[in-house]
Amino acid sequence: MKKLRLLYIIPVILFATILLATDFNEYAEENNNRTFTRQTAESTEYFDQMMSALTHPRCLNCHPSDNKPKQGIEAHPHYFGVERGKDDHGFTATNCNTCHQEENNDFSGVPGAPHWGLAPASMNWEGLSKTEIATSMMDKSRNGGKTPKEILKHLTEDPLVLWAWNPGIDAAGNPREKPPISKEAYIAAVKGWFEAGAVIPQ
Amino acid sequence: MKISFNINGQPQSVEIEDPNTPLLWVVRDMLDLKGTKFGCGKAACGACTLHVEGEAVRSCSYAVKFAEGKNVVTIEGLGDRENPHPVQQAWIEHVVPQCGYCQPGFIMATAALLAKNPNPTDEDIDNNIVNVCRCATYTRMRKAIHRAADLTPSSKVLNE
Ligand code: FES
Numbered sequence: 001m002k003k004l005r006l007l008y009i010i011p012v013i014l015f016a017t018i019l020l021a022t023d024f025n026e027y028a029e030e031n032n033n034r035t036f037t038r039q040t041a042e043s044t045e046y047f048d049q050m051m052s053a054l055t056h057p058r059c060l061n062c063h064p065s066d067n068k069p070k071q072g073i074e075a076h077p078h079y080f081g082v083e084r085g086k087d088d089h090g091f092t093a094t095n096c097n098t099c100h101q102e103e104n105n106d107f108s109g110v111p112g113a114p115h116w117g118l119a120p121a122s123m124n125w126e127g128l129s130k131t132e133i134a135t136s137m138m139d140k141s142r143n144g145g146k147t148p149k150e151i152l153k154h155l156t157e158d159p160l161v162l163w164a165w166n167p168g169i170d171a172a173g174n175p176r177e178k179p180p181i182s183k184e185a186y187i188a189a190v191k192g193w194f195e196a197g198a199v200i201p202q
Numbered sequence: 203m204k205i206s207f208n209i210n211g212q213p214q215s216v217e218i219e220d221p222n223t224p225l226l227w228v229v230r231d232m233l234d235l236k237g238t239k240f241g242c243g244k245a246a247c248g249a250c251t252l253h254v255e256g257e258a259v260r261s262c263s264y265a266v267k268f269a270e271g272k273n274v275v276t277i278e279g280l281g282d283r284e285n286p287h288p289v290q291q292a293w294i295e296h297v298v299p300q301c302g303y304c305q306p307g308f309i310m311a312t313a314a315l316l317a318k319n320p321n322p323t324d325e326d327i328d329n330n331i332v333n334v335c336r337c338a339t340y341t342r343m344r345k346a347i348h349r350a351a352d353l354t355p356s357s358k359v360l361n362e
């Protein structure tokens with residue numbers, strides 16, 4: 001008799017378990033969706049802020065798609081026929097460091113920062129959409145094998161990247177235009193975007 | 203502030219108020235080496251080209267503080283009448299200069315190119331020798347650069 005009662009109880013427990021599991025799955029799914037939606041809204045905002053800086057000529061001028069660095073806010077081809085060269089730093093004898101040093105030069109109006117040079121050709125951003133830029137930036141096969149953590153560091157700590165907020169003066173003594181958001185807001189946006197999962201809006 | 207470097211093989215120290223002063227001004231006005239010229243002052247013409255650690259540098263756009271501890275060579279240190287550098291020799295053979303003002307910069311840029319590329323093609327010359335000559339001596343310069351390449355034993359350009 002005891003054995004028979006047990007036989008009734010087992011399916012009941014099983015049924016209850018399935019019900020609970022279904023409930024839980026639905027909750028989890030809903031919760032996940034809710035989390036995902038919230039993250040996307042948040043990260044999209046961070047993304048847009050970050051991209052407002054990364055698509056500014058101060059950044060894009062050194063991410064050319066034709067191997068010719070650009071100059072100025074109107075992004076004209078670099079004077080004197082300067083090109084990428086073999087190592088992203090110009091030609092053999094006339095290279096970036098012929099004129100650009102580790103700091104801006106206020107006497108000549110020539111900008112400068114550590115390791116002045118072009119971003120690698122695989123990081124050609126000129127003409128790309130924000131989504132395409134972010135996709136290339138996060139793609140290990142194009143970003144020099146960098147992990148998201150390393151990209152975050154590059155974006156927020158590399159002195160050449162941050163030079164965009166200290167672009168110096170031109171030869172006429174006029175200050176160069178900076179990206180549309182402050183350096184602090186940019187760094188906060190980049191960090192926020194990565195913390196929210198680095199979701200690239202499609 | 204005291205800044206020390208080697209110039210044309212000699213140790214040199216300068217006392218300077220603003221370490222961002224262009225090396226060109228120090229070379230010309232403090233060290234009285236007038237061969238290096240001021241043309242544009244904005245790294246556009248190349249008249250001020252000299253060598254820092256064997257690299258062509260536009261000294262109007264090079265803060266003297268960056269020269270600390272380095273080897274600087276100006277046109278005065280490249281060669282002399284008795285022992286001209288192959289580039290100077292070729293320049294003489296082809297009677298390159300007209301007014302002459304831009305020539306030290308071109309000669310220094312060419313010497314730096316030959317040190318890295320002893321046999322430059324016309325394309326290499328177009329890419330690397332981008333100084334400006336208002337007298338337009340470019341055709342003679344090109345010939346002289348090829349001649350300098352012929353005259354250049356690799357040991358000569360590398361012993362700076
Ligand atoms: S004077 Fe330096 S490049 Fe013209």
Ligand code: FES
Nearest residue numbers: 301302335336337
């Ligand atoms: S020879 Fe006159 S500027 Fe070149």
